[in-house]
Amino acid sequence: xxxxxxxxxxxxxxxxxxxxxxxxxxxxxxxxxxxxxxxxxxxxxxxxxxxxxxxxxxxxxxxxxxxxxxxxxxxxxxxxxxxxxxxxxxxxxxxxxxxxxxxxxxxxxxxxxxxxxxxxxxxxxxxxxxxxxxxxxxxxxxxxxxxxxxxxxxxxxxxxxxxxxxxxxxxxxxxxxxxxxxxxxxxxxxxxxxxxxxxxxxxxxxxxxxxxxxxxxxxxxxxxxxxxxxxxxxxxxxxxxxxxxxxxxxxxxxxxxxxxxxxxxxxxxxxxxxxxxxxxxxxxxxxxxxxxxxxxxxxxxxxxxxxxxxxxxxxxxxxxxxxxxxxxx
Amino acid sequence: xxxxxxxxxxxxxxxxxxxxxxxxxxxxxxxxxxxxxxxxxxxxxxxxxxxxxxxxxxxxxxxxxxxxxxxxxxxxxxxxxxxxxxxxxxxxxxxxxxxxxxxxxxxxxxxxxxxxxxxxxxxxxxxxxxxxxxxxxxxxxxxxxxxxxxxxxxxxxxxxxxxxxxxxxxxxxxxxxxxxxxxxxxxxxxxxxxxxxxxxxxxxxxxxxxxxxxxxxxxxxxxxxxxxxxxxxxxxxxxxxxxxxxxxxxxxxxxxxxxxxxxxxxxxxxxxxxxxxxxxxxxxxxxxxxxxxxxxxxxxxxxxxxxxxxxxxxxxxxxxxxxxxxxxxxxxxxxx
Amino acid sequence: xxxxxxxxxxxxxxxxxxxxxxxxxxxxxxxxxxxxxxxxxxxxxxxxxxxxxxxxxxxxxxxxxxxxxxxxxxxxxxxxxxxxxxxxxxxxxxxxxxxxxxxxxxxxxxxxxxxxxxxxxxxxxxxxxxxxxxxxxxxxxxxxxxxxxxxxxxxxxxxxxxxxxxxxxxxxxxxxxxxxxxxxxxxxxxxxxxxxxxxxxxxxxxxxxxxxxxxxxxxxxxxxxxxxxxxxxxxxxxxxxxxxxxxxxxxxxxxxxxxxxxxxxxxxxxxxxxxxxxxxxxxxxxxxxxxxxxxxxxxxxxxxxxxxxxxxxx
Numbered sequence: 001x002x003x004x005x006x007x008x009x010x011x012x013x014x015x016x017x018x019x020x021x022x023x024x025x026x027x028x029x030x031x032x033x034x035x036x037x038x039x040x041x042x043x044x045x046x047x048x049x050x051x052x053x054x055x056x057x058x059x060x061x062x063x064x065x066x067x068x069x070x071x072x073x074x075x076x077x078x079x080x081x082x083x084x085x086x087x088x089x090x091x092x093x094x095x096x097x098x099x100x101x102x103x104x105x106x107x108x109x110x111x112x113x114x115x116x117x118x119x120x121x122x123x124x125x126x127x128x129x130x131x132x133x134x135x136x137x138x139x140x141x142x143x144x145x146x147x148x149x150x151x152x153x154x155x156x157x158x159x160x161x162x163x164x165x166x167x168x169x170x171x172x173x174x175x176x177x178x179x180x181x182x183x184x185x186x187x188x189x190x191x192x193x194x195x196x197x198x199x200x201x202x203x204x205x206x207x208x209x210x211x212x213x214x215x216x217x218x219x220x221x222x223x224x225x226x227x228x229x230x231x232x233x234x235x236x237x238x239x240x241x242x243x244x245x246x247x248x249x250x251x252x253x254x255x256x257x258x259x260x261x262x263x264x265x266x267x268x269x270x271x272x273x274x275x276x277x278x279x280x281x282x283x284x285x286x287x288x289x290x291x292x293x294x295x296x297x298x299x300x301x302x303x304x305x306x307x308x309x310x311x312x313x314x315x316x317x318x319x320x321x322x323x324x325x326x327x328x329x
Numbered sequence: 330x331x332x333x334x335x336x337x338x339x340x341x342x343x344x345x346x347x348x349x350x351x352x353x354x355x356x357x358x359x360x361x362x363x364x365x366x367x368x369x370x371x372x373x374x375x376x377x378x379x380x381x382x383x384x385x386x387x388x389x390x391x392x393x394x395x396x397x398x399x400x401x402x403x404x405x406x407x408x409x410x411x412x413x414x415x416x417x418x419x420x421x422x423x424x425x426x427x428x429x430x431x432x433x434x435x436x437x438x439x440x441x442x443x444x445x446x447x448x449x450x451x452x453x454x455x456x457x458x459x460x461x462x463x464x465x466x467x468x469x470x471x472x473x474x475x476x477x478x479x480x481x482x483x484x485x486x487x488x489x490x491x492x493x494x495x496x497x498x499x500x501x502x503x504x505x506x507x508x509x510x511x512x513x514x515x516x517x518x519x520x521x522x523x524x525x526x527x528x529x530x531x532x533x534x535x536x537x538x539x540x541x542x543x544x545x546x547x548x549x550x551x552x553x554x555x556x557x558x559x560x561x562x563x564x565x566x567x568x569x570x571x572x573x574x575x576x577x578x579x580x581x582x583x584x585x586x587x588x589x590x591x592x593x594x595x596x597x598x599x600x601x602x603x604x605x606x607x608x609x610x611x612x613x614x615x616x617x618x619x620x621x622x623x624x625x626x627x628x629x630x631x632x633x634x635x636x637x638x639x640x641x642x643x644x645x646x647x648x649x650x651x652x653x654x655x656x657x658x659x660x661x662x663x664x665x
Numbered sequence: 666x667x668x669x670x671x672x673x674x675x676x677x678x679x680x681x682x683x684x685x686x687x688x689x690x691x692x693x694x695x696x697x698x699x700x701x702x703x704x705x706x707x708x709x710x711x712x713x714x715x716x717x718x719x720x721x722x723x724x725x726x727x728x729x730x731x732x733x734x735x736x737x738x739x740x741x742x743x744x745x746x747x748x749x750x751x752x753x754x755x756x757x758x759x760x761x762x763x764x765x766x767x768x769x770x771x772x773x774x775x776x777x778x779x780x781x782x783x784x785x786x787x788x789x790x791x792x793x794x795x796x797x798x799x800x801x802x803x804x805x806x807x808x809x810x811x812x813x814x815x816x817x818x819x820x821x822x823x824x825x826x827x828x829x830x831x832x833x834x835x836x837x838x839x840x841x842x843x844x845x846x847x848x849x850x851x852x853x854x855x856x857x858x859x860x861x862x863x864x865x866x867x868x869x870x871x872x873x874x875x876x877x878x879x880x881x882x883x884x885x886x887x888x889x890x891x892x893x894x895x896x897x898x899x900x901x902x903x904x905x906x907x908x909x910x911x912x913x914x915x916x917x918x919x920x921x922x923x924x925x926x927x928x929x930x931x932x933x934x935x936x937x938x939x940x941x942x943x944x945x946x947x948x949x950x951x952x953x954x955x956x957x958x959x960x961x962x963x964x965x966x967x968x969x970x971x972x973x974x975x976x977x978x979x
Contacts, residue, residue, distance in 0.1 A: 054568050081572075088570030095568075100561040104660060105583045114579075115569045150659045166569070347819035358835045464710070467967070471959040473911055475918045476934055476952025483941040483948060602826035606915055610938065621919055624830050636831055640822050 002029035003206050004053075004174060007066040011045070011052050011230075013277075014060070020277040022048040022061075024230040027304075030174065033204040035197070037217030037224045037238065039253070043274040045230035046210045047096075050176045054093050055083055071173070089119040092167035096179040098160035102151035108135075108162050109147040115169045134165040138195060157188035161195070168199055175200070176208045181216070193220060214253055218242050226250050229274050229285040236310035246310045246317040248290050248324070284315070292316060292324045337651050341644050348640040352633045353398050357391070359629065407634030412626055417634030421616060426509025427497060428608070428615030432600045434531050435539035440593065443543040447550025448585075452577060454555060462547060469544030475606040478537035482610070485533060492533050495612040499526050538607045542596040549592045553585040560584070587658045594650030597643055704972035711968020717961035724774050725781035732771040733759075736928040740766040745944045761946045763933070769946060772928035773954050779929045780958060783844055783913045784906035790848040792902055795855025800886045802856065803863025814860070817853040825850045825908075826915060833921045840913075840929065843922035847912045851905055858901055862894030896973040903969055907962035914955050930955045 009026045012019035023045040030036050040046045052063045055075070068075045070091060075083055095101045103111060112134060113127045120127075128147075135143035138161040151159060160180065167175060177196060181189035197220055200207045211217055217224055218238060225235035226249060234247035245251040252270045254260060261267045272289040281287050287297040296315055307317045316324035364373065364381050373381065382388050386397050401407070407417040446466070450459040486494045497511050498504060502523045504514045512531070515523035557563065558581055566580040567573075604617035612618070616635065623631035705711055724731065746762040747754045748769075754761060760769035802810040820828060832846035866872065867890060875889050914931025916922030923929035933951040940947045 051564075056564055056567055084570040084572065086570070088568055093568045095561055095565060097561055101565045103562040103566070103580050103584065105657070114566075114571070118570055152660050163565070166565075343815060344818050344822050347815060348822060351819055351823075352831075355831055355835065467710075467963055468956065468960055471907065471911075471956055471963050473914050473918075473931070473952055473955040473959070475915060475931075476937075476948075476955060479934065479937055479941060479948055480952065482938070483945060487942045598824040601824040605826055605830070606918070609919065620827065620830065624834050624921065625919075627834070629834075632831060632834055636823060636827060639824065639827055643822055643824070 001072060003032045003034075003071060004030040005067060005069040006049075006053070007068075009049060009052060009063070009065040009068060011048050011057055012062045012064075019062075021230050023052065026227070026230075026232050028225055028232070028235065030206050030208060032173070033200075033206055034223065035200060035207045035209060035221045037221030038208060038210045038227060039212065039214055039217055039224060040227035041212055041274050043229070043276065044227040046227050047178050048230075049227075050093065050178055050208065050210055053176065054087055054091065085119070088115055089170040090172055091174045091176065092170070092172040093176040093178065094160070094163050094167045094180055097183045098163045099151070099156055099183065101163045102154075102159055104151050106150075107147065108149050108151070108154075112162070112166050112169055115166055119170045130169070131165075134169055135162075137168070137199070138162070138165045139191075140165075156184050157192065160184060160188075160192055164192075164195065164199070168203075168205075171203060172205060174206045174208070176210070178210045179212070180209075181213075182211075189216075214257055215259070226253070229280070231285060231313060232304060232311065233286070233314075234310060234312050240310065244318070244320045245322070246307050246312045247314050248292050248316075248318065249286050251318060251322055252289075252291075284313075333655055334652065337648055341648065344644065345641070348637060349399055349402060350395070352637045353395050355636070356629050356633055402637070407637065408630035410623075410631045411628045412623075412631070417631055418638075420619065420631070421635065421638050423506075423509070424614060424616050424619050426506075427511070427613060428601075428604050428617060430510045430512060431531065431534055431538060431607070431613060431615060432597075432604060434535040435600060435603075436542060436593065436596060438535050438539035439542035439546055439596070442539075443546030444550050444589070447547040447589075448554055448577065448582060450547070450551045451554030451558065451585075454551075459551075463551065466544040466547040469540045470548070472540055472544075474537055474540060474603050475610055477540060478533070478607055478610045481533045481537055493526075493530050495610075497527065497530050497613065498523065499530075502526060534607050534611045534613055537610075538600060538603045541599055541603060542593070545592060545596065545599075546589060550585065550589050553588045554581060557581045557585045583657070587654065590650060590654055590657060594647055594653075597646045601639055601643070701972050705968050708968040708971060710964045711971075714961040714964030714968065717957060718965055721777050721958050721961065722781055725778040728774045728778040732768075732774040734768040734771040736772045736775040737767060737926040740768075742766070745940075745947070747944070748946050751946075760950055761944070763947050764940070764944070767926075767928075769950055772933060773930070773950060775928040776930040776933065776951065776954060777958070779840075779923065779927070780910045780913070780955075783840075783847075784909045784962075786844050787848045787851060787909035787913075788902050788905045790845070791851040791855055791905065792898065794848075795852045796859050796891070796898065798852070799856040799859025800863055800891065803860040804867060804882060804886050804890070810860070813856065817856050820850070820853050826912065829912060829916060830919075830921065833916065838916075838921040838924070840917075840923040840927060843913055843916045844909075846916070847909050850912070851908065854901060854905070855898065858897050859894055862897060863890055866890045866893050900966055900970045900973060903962055903966035907959040907966070910955065910962070911959055 006029065007027050009023055010021060011023040012021050014020040026045070026049055028036070038046045038049075048057070051057055053068070053075075057063050063076070065076060070086065073086075075086070102108075109128070109131055112131045113124075116122065116127045116130055120130075122130075131147060132143055135146060140146050140158065140161055146154075146158075146162075151162075154162065160183075164180075175196075180196065181192050184192060193216060196207065196209070199205065209217060209220055221238045223236065224238045224241050226233045226241075226247065228249055234241065234245070234250045236246075241250065242254065245254055249270075255268045256270060258267055270289055275281060275285060275288075281298070282301075283299045284290070284293070284297040284302055287293040290297065294315075300315075302313050302315045304311050304313045305317075306312075310317075316326050319325050364378055364385070364387065386394050389397075405418050407421075409416055410420060413420065443466075446462050450462040453459050482494055485491045493499065498515070502515070502520050504511065504518050504520070504523060507514055507517060511527040512524065515527045558577075563576060563580055566576045571579070601617070604613075604615060605621055606617070607613065608615045608617035609621055616639070620632065620635045620639075622628075623635060740762060743755070743758060743762050744766040745764055746758050746766075748761045749756045749759050751761075758768050758770070760773070762768055763772070798813050802813040823831075829843070829846040829850050832849055833842055836842035836845065863886075867885075872885060872889055875885060880889065913922055913929070914934075917929045917931030918934050920932070920935055923932045925932060925935070930951040934948070937948040937951075
């Protein structure tokens, strides 16, 4: 059984009559010790779906799912208290901006020990030792003195390490990292990703790595899930997905990578933007931006289908040569 | 921390001298001869006039007069009241505790009521509680407190007879002032019921005086909380699995309090202005009533000294607030 | 991993809210006034405030016409007559009469006239002087700024009512002097606001460009910079009216503002305490008028702030 099973997760905002679906019937699962990369542009619903997983969607947002099962228990059908016991202990999350993720009023020590106190108990001395241990683990130099530091005294990379220490404090079995490196300097980004992967490997923790950076997940993730406008467009094992994208959007994303633009005068881009609340196309959500779109794509929405072991939401999945199939059928 | 204190003192000192200049020239701006005014209706003969003029230093240049005044101020000599002939500082010190007592209870009332209202309104934003609280607090903010005080008297004292109409203590009791704070003095005395009586006298005036600060605190707390609740670290705290109450109290409120403390500090000025009206209505023997009486009796040394002392008091409170601010906000404590 | 999907439902595009939004997005940018009205209209409190202010202003302008009686005429046969719905009341005097038999309704209407006059007078005076001083200190900086701002700091270190009392002491207690005192007391707020806006504006490109084009300080200050600081000043001005009405009423109540028999709301309450046990209407109505008027101006000010502040728009 998978560690996390998500079936038809939907997150809606706005009025009941005219809802906006930030996440639209997304299903996926995460195995123990697996790294799942979720990729998409801004507004693709990748962050919202992970916030829903953590139970952090507030009114007026509405979260529905056929099931949201963690370790055999449905998160949506348990009491708020019981869910809080899992949140922060078995499932932890780190956010995009480390500088604003730490409460400016409290020391590093206080904030890490807080998570320990809620979930593990123990006495103050044990918690302090564990905190010191954690800071060592995430590679903070001179952890003893850093423990007494306030967030404004730390650099971005240092803050993100603290945030990671906070998240792994209770040995979670699933860590959700939402764009953990976006707000950091390029030189620090690789360090943080290496750290996350090392921690993941050491403790056999599952990791959901949310990013818009395809290059990053290509190296890190076991499996990849491509999202667009709240929908799942393609998912499958990382190697295959990069070698032969089945969805035109994945293909376009890969082509937009700078290193794949070699030999071209300009970097390639995908024209247009992700549709928002008020400009959703009726058919396939990608149709206005897709180079292969047909009349059928414009009028009807494709469903997710299995295509050679890959989940693809397209009428004309691409073949190994990157050409759409079945267009004449 | 010490550097911060000195920097703030550096701001205060020029303002202090400015206020002394202001009150010094205030008296000289009043049309009419100060000696004739002091003499009152009876008038003085030419010899006595010259004598008085020399005695008060009015024959010297204005700059010299100002220095004499300043010298006096530093020695605690703020002149003598025209009416009572007592030193202004002495009168101020006897009446001051009554105003402090009233002001402290009023601000406590304002904080105890305003802070939770603001927090709950922010947590339930957009709901009926939020809407009602904010409407009521805007009404409180718009309140003419001399009328509000009169309405409170009319309803609670006259119609219901629950609270006394005026003063600090019933004539039944006589308390020798030791600290000047009636609540403390009555507790120290062995007269039964005196403390409760003093407390009952405090209820209406402090509600009247605390209404505007309460409204301001509620509104400020709400908007500050709304801002903080949107912060990432609130989401992080929730992701740790903390209970909603803990998230609000431990993580949100602590940060939201920073601007609220500043606002509470600014209320001291509002309180003094309010005390003038409240004390007049409730016949509360404090500095507010004292200043109003001095103005209507044209008791210039009292007005002059009173304004200076009030300004000094407000500067001191603001300094204190700034220091408190640096305690709750670590970012200020560490930067200099 | 298995993935299934429900047929996605697309949101109904014909919804009214969406149309409105599309209209906003597609239409030409609306005129600033229309845009302002669009935001202001959504604030129900501000709208209510505007309506009440409208009524008060109407009463103020037409007090002579709508008031049933002369506000200082005494009817010796109807002293302390209760409102018409109470025992002993008469339909002749809708809200009763005061201690010397003057009609409450007429006095309150004339009081509206005075309050509106006080509010406008104070705001006009303090805006003119405050903005000029603020512009000068923000534009010239240096010792001009230091001198002006020090004086303002000193004024702010004294509670407004205490300072107003002091000024009234010098000038003598009457309504005009009370208004002058309040204007002076309100000055620092306009000076600070203007200065802050000017400092943030004067380094912007358009000012530099204009300077290169040869604009003098006067043109820079009043033609180029001032209009861009207008929004906060309008908001402060609205709130200034309500503060002026409150402070004038407080001075009137203390006997240091409008003098009897002037039907000013505050001075009508000057000896109201005598009547708390006997004639509630004499005590209640003038204060209620102050509260409602000030509340209306404050609601309007809040609405203006939200509608004029681009940062607040979401």
